[in-house]
Amino acid sequence: MQKLIIVDTFGFFFRSFYALPPLQNSQGFPTGLLTGFANLIMKLYKSNPHDYIVFALEGGGRNIRKDIYKDYKANRQETPQELLLQLPIAIEWIEKMQLIKIAKEGYEADDVIASLAHIAKAKGIRTHIISHDKDLYQLIDDEVSLIDPVRQVEIRQEQCQQKFGVPPHLFIDYQSLVGDTSDNVPGIKGIGAKSACKLLEHFGSLDAMYAREDELEAVIGKRLAHTIKEQKSSALLSRKLVSLVKDLPLDVDFQALAMPEKNPLLLILDELTRYEFTKIIQRLSGEPMNVKHEAASKPKAQPTQPLESTSAQFHYTAHTLWRLEEIQALLAPLPKDTKIAYDCESTGLDTRKAELVGFSFCFDGENAYYVPVAHTYLGAPSQLSLADTKAALELLFSYPLIGHNLKYDLQIAKKLGISPKREIYDSMILAWLYDSASKVGLDEQMHKWFNHTMISFSDALGGKQDFSQVSIESATEYAAEDAAASFRLFYAITHALESKNLSHLNALAHDLEFPFIQVLMEMEGCGISIDTEYFQALLARFSKELLALEQEIFTLCNDVFNLNSPKQLGSMLFDKLGLKAQRQIKGGYSTDEKTLQALLNAHPVIPKILEYREISKLKNTYVEPLLKHNDNGRIYTSFLQSGTATGRLSSKNPNLQNIPVRSEQGRLIRAGFRAKSDDYTLLSIDYSQIELRLLAHFSQDSALIEAFCKGLDIHLQTASILFSPEQAQEKRHIAKSINFGLIYGMGARKLSQTLDISFSEAKSYIQSYFDFFPSVKAFLQSKEQEILHNGYAQTLLGHRRYFDFSYATDFMRANYLREGVNTIFQGSAADLIKMAMLQIHSHIQGSNIAMLLQVHDELIFELPKQNALESAKEIAHIMDTIYPLAIPLESTISLGDSWADLK
Known part of the structure; x- marks a missing residue:
């Protein structure tokens, strides 16, 4: 379907000028704006060969809004000289490229854009407006969207709602309340973004607000209610100033607006040469001269080496x-x-x-x-x-x-x-x-x-x-x-x-990852409260237990040795006690947990060694570091935003994401993390089965989608399908292992080890699973083929993880594919929770709610006990509606005085 592309000409020029670093040719003439413009034409021509394009410009003469309010745009800053030098050249280029520009005397480019979009809508043509100007947000609807030319992101109704807290149809009223300092639109003094959103959410419109003035005090408070009533004329004046004109009499011939068959830049080659745009000229040298442009095929894997790593020079x-x-x-x-x-x-x-x-x-x-x-x-x-x-x-x-x-x-x-x-x-x-x-x-x-x-x-x-x-x-x-x-x-x-x-990655950075830095800063600055006395008592207890276990082990072995030395332990178990060695490693025998578990019934000392190791780990890995990092009763961790290849956050100094979840010993550690006072409680909100929901979304498997949409127990449903309804409850644990295992690349051998069943039995379970869920198998196989072909796995929001298959052995290849499929799910889950955290951060600003920790799919908060459940439901709603999937997202809420109580 053809669409109309309207370029907010001056808006783009200004945005391009400030977005790029100061550029100039060898003669010292500034070229940043012109570079951005040439690149825009190149992109529009390549991406929209069959669409219409028009450039909207400011009209001459007296601005009609000056007649309404003489101080309109009175405080605009002086335009930089470097920009002024380039503006007339860029306008001349539009004419030389035989592209159409439209202006209307007395009116702004935004009015021209609004009128063009209105005309296009009447003809059933979608409109893309190349601009990031917030004044144009009022035009956004199902048929009209903005395209930020620098960030390469489409701005639709949901983006307007996310950014400003109001839908596009209320944006005029929103601006009427908050005003606009850049255009000197007065608005109502004292009304900011949050207050405006609150008012419009309650009343539904500016007119309704003034029709129900008696409700203002209850909604916004006495002082602001008085201000709103007193400044009604200012609000109504502001509405006139910000409302765009949609009915300008424009003579529009859409055929004349059609994108030229040849790249328009070919008509200004002499200009490009004059201003030394060597790279653009090189790119144009490969352009077809007499045929309609065809879109390029999707590129294969992007190399990990930058394009100009050796040619670029750095000096300062x-x-x-x-x-x-x-x-x-x-x-x-x-x-x-x-x-x-x-x-x-x-x-x-x-x-x-x-x-x-x-x-x-x-x-x-x-x-x-x-x-x-x-x-x-x-x-x-x-x-x-x-x-x-x-x-x-x-x-x-x-x-x-x-x-x-x-x-x-x-x-x-x-x-x-x-x-x-x-x-x-x-x-x-x-x-x-x-x-x-x-x-x-x-x-x-x-x-x-x-x-x-x-x-x-x-x-x-x-x-x-x-x-x-x-x-x-x-x-x-x-x-x-x-x-x-x-x-x-x-x-x-x-x-x-x-x-x-890969402009979508620039957009991902600007929309999510860069703002997310401030979320992490606030979390790190907040920390989490611990019970110091509890951990000191736990340290004393573990030290005592380790000493007792050490003596028991020495007695059972009839010898004294260094329990923490794998070499000495191996010698004791396999040389002196004569136990059967499982495998040799460099320097002696393996004594890892897998080896000791296999020997569990071979000698009474083995369970004691395993118990010693578990308590030693709790003491050395958790209790001692937590006490070391204790800062007046709070622990402050550091979150690493770029610490994993999948996109997940990691935590260090100390790592609070690795505390065991399900074991009783892990509960002992978590019990020491408490709310900061008796008036406060901890809150956990955890995405339920997020990876499986993403599997349903990506694979579009009808059985999985139906189960999630109906709120059924997915593991019980899978067990019922694989075995029988009568056996479902008994076999649920098998279904659960398969459901989660496939996401993480689990094969029959791993499943047999996990469930302690035969290899053939595990293989038959997986085969039955794929027989019942063929679209899941097809999806996983297609993703492996994509990863092999493209050289990368990609998450929900487009974050990529690259793999080099050039010299990969069969083992490496299998491992890469397993990691790649895992990245799709784990990385997409990370995308979702980051998006949620960003919105929650905005939601809780100015409240007594603090976001303390992120542990993969779980968020931990500290908040007043009063109204805690209501606050929790508001946050859970944000998490559950953060991104539209084929199935509903669902999070679980848990409140408690300690972290151990939150499950």
Whole structure:
């Protein structure tokens, strides 16, 4: 079906200008806007060969909204000179490419867009508007959507709801309440986004709100209710200003708007040559000259090496800034959308203890600046005061920020009361999305993309105690390099993803992974309360039990040896006691758990050794580290966003995701995690059978879908199908092992070991399962073929995990396929819970509810006992409706005073 593509021309030009780093040709003429425009034309031509395209422009003459409100758009910032130089050239290019542009005197481009979309709808033509302008959200419906040209993401009704909290049909009323500072639309003073959403959710519209003014005080409070009534005229005026005109008399010939058969860029080759767009010209050299363009076939596996790793050059100039005025002078001319790379230096890695020593920033990829703050070595010169440091950071953080592992830098700044006011970007997260199996440290990534060796931290530190003792001269070189590298790396990976048709990963980063950084920061800063006395008592108990077990083992063996030495234990069991060795390993005998379990009845010492190991693990792996990390009765873990290839979060210092769930000993550990006071409770919300639900969604198996939609016990249903209704309850555990095992690549041999049955019996169970669920088997086989063909597995949201089959042995190949299929399910589950966490984070802002932990499919919260169940149901609803699957998502709620009570 053909669609109309409307380009919000100036909106795109401004967005493109600020999104790209400052570019210029060899003559010094700025080319960033023109580069973005040429790339847009290339993409639109390749992706939409049969569609209509038109460019909407501002009309000349007096803006009709000025007649309504003289101060409309009165506070617009002055347009940068570099942008002004490129605008007329870009407009001229539209004409030279023989594309159509439309403007209407007295009206804005947005009015032209609204009218064009209205005309297209009357003809049954869908509309895509190339713009991210929020003023156009009011046009979104089933037939009209926005396309953010930089992030390459489609903005539909659900995105409007997620971003602003209101559907598109209420967006005019929403803007009438909150106003718009960029256009000087007054709105109602004191009404922000949350208040506006609350009002519109209750009343349904602006008119209904003013028709039922008597309800305002109960909904919004006395003070704001008075303000709303007092400023009614301002709200109604604002509605006139933001409402777009949909009935402009436009003479539109859709045939004239059809995408040309030849690439329009071919008509401006001389211009592209003049401005030195070498790569675009090279791409055009392969374009068909006289045939209708055909869409390219889907690319095969993307290589893990970047396109230009050896040709790209990295160089920078380091500067030291000593005064606040110098920083202000540098930043003042920058447009507020300028992305600035930021990095800080501190006294250590633990953000709770580390202190800021200095910070660096870069906004052009060439010059990087270091600001010393707290170098304390003998003879160190005077540096920025605390007040000026805060002022400088406030200024820096008013711009969009780029960082590499930015979470750390933001946490250090947060200790000074400074938080980002704009978007945040992380080149480490981008590197991980580009190739989740590679090392994502700045040093490794700069070598990978620029063949550049960074100054190592150990060289910069030079044996000093911490960074505060490093000379400011050396610190400047080191810190400035980090900022410049983060800047260049971010753009290198962003452009590589675009050039490889992986723009969806840029969108995933912008929509989910970058905002998710702030969710993790808040969770890490909150921590979780523990009962210190309980763990100290547990430590004493375990120590006593280990000592007693050790004596029992020595008595049974009639000898004393090092129980924690596998070599000495193996010698005791197999040489001295004469037990049958299961397998030899380098340096002696295997004494792993599998070996000891096989010998369980061979000698009375074996159960004692296994018990000793379990208690020893609990003591050494959990109790002692938890007490070591105890900080005034709370434990603060660190979450790693890029720590796994599948997309799952991991946890460290200490790891709170590896505490045993089902064992009685694991319950002992979890019992020590408590709510912070008697008035509070812990809450667990856990996705129920999330991987199996994803299997049903992906495979579209009718039996699985029916079972989930009807809320049936899926394992009981499977047992009933595989065996008989009469045997279902008895055989449920077998069905459960098969249901989950297939997702994780379990074969007949593994199933036989898990259930302690024969190989042939396990094989027959799996065969019967696939006979009853043929679409599941077909799906799993198709995914293995896709992974082999493409070289990657892909999650629900498009996160990829790559595998190199080039030199893989049969064993490696089988392992890759197993990991690949596992990634589809585990990674998709990670996608869902991250999306849910992001929305929950927004939902609980300003409340007494704290999100403490994420343990894979489970979230742990701390909240007041009063109304706890109601709050839990609200959060569960977010989790259950976060993404539309073929079957309903379902989460389970559990409340309790300790973590052990939450099951």
